[in-house]
Amino acid sequence: IDPRDLGLELGLFGGEPGLENPAYRQRIENTWGMKAQNANYGVSDVLCNFAAVCRENYQLHFLGTGALLFQLIDPETGEDLPIEEGTVGEMVLTHLDKEAQPLVRYRTSDVLEILGVGPCSCGRTGLRFRVVGRADDMVHVKGINVFPNGIARVLESMVPEVTGEFQIVLDHPPPYAHLNITVESGAQKGAGDQDDLKKRIAMKLKEELNFKAVINLVPPGSIKRTEMGKAIRVVRTYSC
Incomplete structure (x- = not known):
């Protein structure tokens, strides 16, 4: 239908x-x-x-x-x-x-x-x-307030190259000079295509949200969802 x-x-x-x-x-x-x-x-x-x-x-x-x-x-x-x-x-x-x-x-x-x-x-x-x-998801990057909603808007504009799902991975306490962001690609890509996509995502985030991002691409469905089907947008891997 x-x-x-x-x-x-x-x-x-x-x-x-x-x-x-x-x-x-x-x-x-x-x-x-x-x-x-x-x-x-x-x-x-x-x-x-x-x-x-x-x-x-x-x-x-x-x-x-x-x-x-x-x-x-x-x-x-x-x-x-x-x-x-x-x-x-x-x-x-x-x-x-x-x-x-x-x-x-x-x-x-x-x-x-x-x-x-x-x-x-x-x-x-x-x-x-x-x-x-x-406010509890806001991350400061060199004086810029970064919100997951802003990143989501950028990635949604790049579908179907990406699924739109992502996670900000914080591996150390602030301050932050850049953000490590895990992004689900929309389809399996070769190494060259992945490098190009990562560069374009980082460039688009810089142009629209004014912060530096390091992009890690993963296959579709790789980012864990909650029981409600939502991805956790900010993940802290360091001990407080």
Whole structure:
């Protein structure tokens, strides 16, 4: 069965960061012949769903006004950051109307970028944002904050040469001058082809994310998945 023959027009997804990746989203749309939208962003400890994209643009609208106080902080210093376009920080949430066990200044570990605070063309007037990554997955490389989500976006744009699966392997404590990244190749390649692919991956990461990477290619399916089918993105092989 060709998925496009099912006649689906709209897919509403949530719970995973993949929809924030334009290349991954495009793969879904091309495969199923439907519009794919992130319709369910939330934090399980706070509120299951308080943000979604609209049809006018692919930006998450904050829908929790009145129920949640939305704040951003520097994930390292804890300093409050202004809610204005371009600000990047860790989201902090406070319950405003919950009577039993409300959370106050709850650090979510989600790092967001504010995309807009004025009216959207869809008519909504609240702030809009995108998820940059997890604060606990962030790695500093010579002053650059590197998030697995950013690496995923780069690798997804190179499918089918790679599967899109990867791991950052940290073999010593910080600081880091470069990152060792294990990447699943999309198909068996000769030594010359592998060397070329490794160079192109490293170059693309440098161009788009501004850090140096040392790439180790492995066959498809080599990176261990969890029971839920997810790969662990950051692996520390050294003793703390």
